[in-house]
Amino acid sequence: MPSDGRPGAEADTHPVRKVARVVLLDPDDRILLLHGYEPDHPDRQWWFTPGGGLEGGESREEAALRELAEETGITRAELGPVLWRRVCSFPFDGRRWDQDEWYFLARTAQTEAALGDLTDLERRSVAGLRWWTSAELSAARETVYPTRLAELLRTLLDEGPPGTPVDLAPEHV
Template identity: 50%
Template sequence: MTSAADGAAAGDRAPWELGPDWVVGDDGVPFRRGARVILLDEADRVLLARGHDVDRPERTWWFTVGGGIDAGESAREAAARELLEETGLVVDPASLVGPVLRRRAVFDFWRRTVRQDEEFFLARVERPAAVHHAGWTDVERAFMDEVRWWTLDDLADVREEVFPAGLVGVVRDLLDGWDGVVRRLPDGH
């Protein structure tokens, strides 16, 4: 969901302009809080989205579903909302486990360096409905290419980048359930 700010609706912005959930940090870098979902199915496959760099479309990567936290929204609520918007899959925010992982990511997004502090929640679905992207925003349609389920073995062998780095190991540790430890990945992309 994209909210309006400063009297300008999201539709009034060019796609490469960051939304109202981004603020400029003390270091001059746009910053936001984010919530993501590590979603597993009954076969222990993980759901990831593939995106590409708008300046270099040949550069693609896989990443967990999620995004920014809207004003007045908890990280848990944002994670469930983003999952619905980006995949059409519904999970009750109360059923999300965690946060199981936190990281600070610095990456290029819409031709600029940005920073996002992310909380990752774990969820499982049995026999998930077909994934669709009817809820993608204009920004998501501009850089996201597909959403698909991955076995961990296949994901470990993928040639494209996977974010966050180390995701396969984290997911393997969570297959039997969360142990209550919030994992922390090194800062980075």
């Protein structure tokens, strides 16, 4: 229960952040992931898809393409449908993040990528990026978000995009 005893007061202090993420595939069906870490604990590391929170009145599609360009320098990508949606909650950089994430499929032939115009927090918590094959992702022993990404990617490559977005199980850390 929130410290002031009001039901729902927690929502006042931790609003749900609307997020657009990109499942970016190159012509060889490799996926681009960023390598992140906890700013004050660099030994806590993980891989994740490009993306971030909506700004101003932008749509999720606009946010997905903006974030992709800012984080990776990739400006030539064809945005496809929403593949998956998930709600997650996790501690990061000294606070709790509650997010409603939509994962868009995107394709690009622009495989040269580099960390781009990062925010201060991203500069303190993103170590790099790399393209992964489905097999590499399935064999990875590192933490990857969403946690079932290897399985989800394999299904996507085998069956194509779902007819409607798949709601993933909520993740709370």
